[in-house]
Amino acid sequence: MRLQDLKKADASWKDKAVYARYRVESIGSLARLLRHGPGKMREIFSWDWLRTLAGASNLLDMAVYTRTGRYREASAYALAEVIGGIGDLIDSICASPDRVIIHEDLVPSEIFRGMGLAPFMAEVIGIAVPLVKADWAEKYIDIAENEGTPPDTCSLPKCTMGVALDGQFPKSAAIVTSNMPCDGGMASYTILERELKSPCFRLDIPYNFYNDRAIDYFVSELKRMIAWLEEHTPGRMDWDRLKEVCIERNKAMEHELEIWELIRQKPAPMAGEAIWLAQLIHMVATPGSPRATRTMKNILRRTKKIMENGGGALPEERYRAVLWNPPTLVFPELFVWAEQQYGVALLADMLTYHRHPFIDVSSPDSMLRSLAQIIVEGPMARHTRGPAENFFDDLFYLYEYFSLDMIWMAGHIGCKNTMALNGMFRERCREREIPLFIMNYDLSDTRVVSPVDMKKQAEAFMETVMQAEPLL
């Protein structure tokens, strides 16, 4: 636990059983990797990040330690599925070592699955491992900096580069990246390509994408990518298989949209990790997987149950908030704490929030078109590319849609794109009388701002701006 002052919930025997059940499940979803035999185990367990992830079941403490009843069960379930999703990714690269595609976080991995390839999102390491061990990325940030990467470059690509420089990536048939999400992220692939020594394909995504011309351009990029992958890897496009992946994704999205609709109610029948972390892993890192659909369906079912019983997920929902910008990976308990301390329900975050269409599966072209749209208009992508309006319009829409009381902006110091909008943002929120909390922090480096300092900033905002009384 990163925070000593999180209060342990008054748990019933049932609550304890829920914790035990999902903890065992989480351990099981990583233990299944053992089926790949001792040789493979030696190889993958030589990676420090994987050894650290082996302790991922501790993540359950974060939610379950402090919650009771159905909300505890839903949070535990969601976290166990998050761990399962990460397990799936590692499992698939072990099972198909000659088909591994290392890819950047904003490219359509559904296509790789349609081609029978095993996608592995490079940034998932820097995203997932600090959730388990807050200071884990720091060693790799230092490795990248010692190789000459500037200290001011975002710590997420820097961590990814450090892991590559340290030789901890699986062997890959190819790398696929793009010009997203930012200059630093894009440039990091020059290093990855050199270190991983795999052929690299780069997708080009236009700046202004709300028009057919941009989608046409990006569809042609996707076609170019498929042809390139067929030439450089054993993958072959199977449109029927891609259709299955797309249908699966549509199903998950249908459930997700329904969850959103339900949590508009006051008090919200679901909040926290079951919303933001589940979406991050299942819709961004492993979209179109049966696990993603199952997870969204089950979270929806649990949301309905909480609603049917009357009341909301939190014992006392006093405030409703959105967290904008990349989530606080080194301090995922932030909202567990805010829930306990002030009754803040976190209903969405930037990565959760998208407005994509469903995938039109009527033809290969229609699938590519929908996938193109999902990527160019995807969360993060449309906020770091394109004019500032994309960023503000989404936030102000969300503010209304979820009847929020405030906006929490994770002011990640390395994200120059979004740092350069904070001045405008403050003024626009002031005009609309929206309470805005910009929290200074670094996405992956606790040496810049520690979790304790992050919490102090939140306390100051809640008690001075929101005039909130602590619940405990």
Place this chain on the structure above:
Amino acid sequence: MNQAVISDFFRQIIDQPVNNLVDQAQEQGKKAIAYTCSYVPQPLLSLDGVFPIRVRAPGVVGTPMADTYLSSVICSYTRSVLELALEWAFDSLDGWVFAASCDHLRRLYDNLDYLNKPAFNHMIDMPHRGGAAAEKWLTEEYKSLGAALAESFGVDASPQALSRSIEEHNAYLSVMREISEMRKQDNPPVTGAMFQTLLAASTSAPKDMVMDELKALLARLREGKEGKPYRARVLLAGSHCDDPGYIDVIEKTGGLVVAERTCTGSIPALAPIPENGAPYETLAERALANISCPRMMESFQARVDEILEAVEEYRADGVVLQTMKFCDTWGVESSPMVQELRKAGVPILKLEREYTMSSEGQLQTRIQAFLESMGK
């Protein structure tokens, strides 16, 4: 040849964010269009009735207002420009054209639009790679800029008019190229600081108002006077560097800057533009093939090769790779670039800098040590 010969006319142009020649041209009814990136083609902003001004921020002292909006982790070129814009230094200009080149310039566009909205503010959607689809895309972008200029300023943006503009621009490039070629001599008559002064001045003023002076200068240079002795020939590479003062410090320490592979320098900006094709297409093709900025994916090796060729061509003893602090594209790329150049046996010094030079002494010390490490 001495610095005074250049400074009389050109120095006063670069000392101000907007110089008197711009005012004069505007009094004659021409419209001044600001731009901040090499992907904005000068010939397109030189159509009859408009002229381009590459925005610089001379004299900026601190950027407190810009920091409030852009934050202090944004490159100091963009912060300096916004600071001056917020001091109304650019208010007399008639429009701005941006290219979506890097995160920093895009956010400069957003903040400028919000804080001091220009009457004309256009963004070119720049692809991040070459190839036929990207060329087609960029051609359309340039055409849409032409159409916007025609609509707002009544200029003739037809292909014929653009071809004429390209011809005129080529005449300017040819003068600059001839001067630049002289830098290949054993004892060049023009220093790097002088050359940067010429480049900065001629992109900050209407070209037709500087051409006579440039030609006169060229004639004097042709007389063949030799320059001062130096210790080593240096190629300057890296991000935006429009400050002759920075180069001057390198030269005062004994390094002669013989060429700049920067977006504000001699390579590749001075290459002639083909005149025998469809002009919008030609500009797009040239931009994607020629301007090798690290914001372009897929062309790292081309950038390394370009520097190696220039080292050979200009007989440079070493490379000073200067990157603007907070610039991610150059910042991240510089580490493998240093490795590649070292592998090729080229001595290299990597420096990080701010837009406005603050620590001259420190720069001198680094250059001094670099020259010594090369045995010079």
